[in-house]
Structures are given as C-alpha cells and as structure tokens.
Amino acid sequence: MLINSETKVLVQGLGKDGSFKAQKAIEYGTNIVACVHPNKKGQLFENKIPYFETAKEAVKKTGANVGVIYVPAPFAMDAIIEQVDANLELIVCITEGIPVHDMIKVKNYMKDKNSRLIGPNCPGIISPKLKIKIGIIPGNICKDGDVGLVSRSGTLTYEAIAQIGEAGFGQSLCIGIGGDPIHGTSFIDALSYFEQDKNTKSIVLIGEIGGTKEQQAAEYIKTHISKPIVFTIAGTTAPKGKRMGHAGAVISGKMGLASEKIKALKEAGAYHSDDPSKIGDTLKNIF
Template sequence: MILLNKDTKCLVQGITGTQGSFHTSEMLKYNTNIVAGVTPGKGGQSLEGVPIFNSIEEAKENKDINSSIIFVPAPFAKDAAFESIKHLDLVIIITEHVPVHDAMEIMEYAKENNTTVIGPNTPGIISPGVGKLGIMPTHIFKEGNVGVISRSGTLTYEVASQLTMSGIGQSTCVGIGGDPVIGTNYSNILQRFEDDPDTDAIVLIGEIGGNAEEVAAKYIEDNISKPVVSYIAGMTAPPGKRMGHAGAIIQGNSGTAQSKINALSDVGVKIAKMPSEIVEQIKRSI
C-alpha cells in the first residue's frame, strides 16, 4: 500500500457540510483513522465521536494529525489547502471546479512545503483493508497486489470492480484528479508503486487531453520494472471539445488517445482496448 497506512491520522476540512459529513461517516465505517474535523465557527462540536475544531492549528494542538481531506466549496478550497499544506504531510482535495489559478498557487505552495497533494477533482485514495480518504464505494475493492492509478473516478470504480470480481485484489487505488493542474502526477505514484513491496503490477488508466500519459510512458521506460497495463479513454472524442474532465480536451495533434497509446505501448506497457480487457492483461502479467 502507498500514501495511506496504519500511521495515517486524518482530519476532514468541511466536516459539517453535506458531503463532508456523509463521507466522514463512510470513511469511519471503513475503519479509516479520522481523528478530527475542521469547520470555522463549529469548534467544540463533534460528528460521530470525531471532535470538530475551528482551525487546523487548533486541531493539531489537541490531536496527532498528519493528513487532511478537503470537502470545502471551490471558492474556499485554496484557503483550506494552504492551511493544511502548512501543517500536514498529505492533503487530498476532493473539491471540483477549483479555479486553475488557485490550483497553480496551491501546487506551488505544496512544493515549497514538501507536502503531497492529491487532486483537486479526485475521488481520493483507498488501500483496501486499511482505509480510504475519498468518496469511492468500498464494496467494489478488495485487498490484493495490484496498484491502480487513474485520472477518472468512474473508470477507477469500473476497473477495480472487474478486478475484484475476477479475484484480483488491489494494494492501493489513487485518483490523481481530472483537472489541468493537479498535485501528484502519474510518475510520482508509479514510483511509489515500484517501491511498494505490496504491489506486484500496476494499472494506469488515462484519458484524452494533456500529455500526462506520454510523460508517464517515458518515466516507465526509465524507472519502472513492474508490469504495467493501461487503458486510455476517449478514442472517439472529437478534437476541441471537453469530454467530462476539465483536463480532457485535445488541442491540435497532442493529447489524443492514440498518441498516448502509442507512447505507452512503445515502452512495453500492455494496452487494453476496453476496461474489460485489463483483467486478462493483468493475469498474464503476474
């Protein structure tokens, strides 16, 4: 497993909102170590036994915390992220529609503070059997040795579900986020899986837009020895139209599904033409 383990002690920013309270409850049911919540003005309250504080600083004075998951609305996400980046090691930004300039400032600040940021616009991360910091439905995952990285939450669920139904469990599944500007990229997660003794093979789920998958292909060629299987969504997408994610737009000849598939297959990554083919490819790889 990577990023999320028994030593992860998390707080929820925006814990009293509709999304924050619902998903806190779901994360607790999955035995995730949620030790505090933060909502300005709601300090002193609690949610399912989780104490709520007015600020991260106040929470850290009272609890041992090293990570945060953010459910605050987009206009306030930057302030929330800055506060957590300043004090914590791992920050997961679930929030959608974070303005690009805000995201750029968040990532710059994270770099200065050496903090790992996942997202924004991410379903989060799950290490089956350990916990989840995210919004994914837990019943489709099971403990195992395949690491999954994806820009798409929905495709993560589909692929994890098919792996599980075929008896193949997952070590960790990471949604890196579908926005043009995100914190942690494919290469970083690939390296973590490469170094992880619990991961024997990796599934990389990509989509049209940007060059993240091409960059990942180069990284795989130079650094990754474990088998990688990939599926790229968007083969039939028309150029110039955004498909789903803000980052999923083809400009000119770059960012097409075919260019990504070519880059990955050229470095030995096995390509699944449909999500359903991933299971067979993984079975052949491990």
C-alpha cells in the first residue's frame, strides 16, 4: 500500500509556494500532522499543525509515515536524506531542478533503506477514494473510480485525469513519477502496484520522449500485467537533441524517440492513444 486511511503526512519546505500547496492538500482531506522547519520549532502552521526542528523528531512525536518535500532545489537532496533517516515509508519530492548529481547520491544512499521515493520534479499522488493527496494534483478534477494513472508529466497528467473523468471513468490512484532522468518510483513499480490493487481495473500510462523507461515498462507488461493499459507518448514531434523543458525530456539516441517507445508498448499489448487529446476516448473504446 502506498497510502491508506492510516496515512499521516509530514511537510518540509513551507515557503510561500509550499504553504499554499499544503493548505490545498489539507482542504482536500489529507491528514497533515507535522511540519519541519529548522527555525520554527514550537510554532503552528495554520494555527493547528505543529512545527518540529527535524523530521526525526516530528515522526517520533506524531507518528507521521509519509513525507512531502517542497524545499527549493539547492536543499532538496538534504531534505530527502533527512526523511529517509527519519524512516518515512513514502517520500514524495515535488521540487523541480535538483542537480542530477544530487539524485545519483540520493539513489545510492537509499539502497537498502526502508523508504520509497516518488519524484522529484513530479505532481505527486492522489487518491480520490481516500481523499488524500500528497503533492499538487488538483483534487477537483479527480473522481473516484477504477483507472490507475501513472505519468512522467505534470499538467499533461491533469489533462489525462480530466479526460478519464469526461469519458465516464474515475481514478483509483494517480501517480506522477516525475520528469527527471533519475527518479524514485518507476513505471514498473507503479504498474506492479496497479496489477495487485483490487480497486484498479485498467491502467493509463503517460510517457514522454527521452530515456528508455517506457521500453523497460513494455518488457515488464509482457510478463506481469494482465489489466488493460492505455498509453500515450508526448513529444512525437519534438526535435532531437533539444531539452524540452525538463532534464529528462531530450532525445539523445534512437531509443529516446517517441516512435521507439510506442512500438515497444504496442508490442506488449497496450492500447495506443496516438492523439494525446483522445486518451479518454481510447479508454472508452476498449470497454
């Protein structure tokens, strides 16, 4: 289980942006129990949620089991490491622009540790059934349902959520895994979760140009996934060698091309929405 009714959330990085995002998560129904700030010990966020000096102390006092990070990029690596050391089960890092060398260190540090990381550079996860959101996916566009969504994008994830709703479906869980080349939870982790999840009947996967993660997902789907999958790959018209907004989205070599990813996923039996504005229609057509 990634999140459930026992989920208690700790927030790190409550600047102007982070505070706004945390407020929205509370409004949606998320049980935020602790905030971490080195200089705000003893104060309250929104007049009710206590600040702690360290994540470890926050976990000890509140029993928080999930962490979310809005900390600016230069300090994000330290925040992830701090939450790993505090033994949080799930860490969701929203921060964009973390140096890739920092993520190499983070991933190396996390080997053999108990925490699972989602992100960075991601919108986080949301469960419309449990009314829990860890991150920034707008709650009002989600509907409770049985489609599991996993995506490398931010706003394209929202677009897909809206389309799923308009096609008459809802979401069991949406997971934004983020657009950085080195990240925590992968497509494969998410697919494996959805395959086992009783509330999920079908899966929507949103990929992008760059890297080979979609091909790896395709290999995994062949042998491990029995539920129907609809997918789209953004960037069929993107030029080679140009970074399209974020660090992961750059075609360097043949494998990074959208066409290669589409081919691999189709061969694995997934249904292709060749037009990213028709994800919902494609889903409707297979049922």
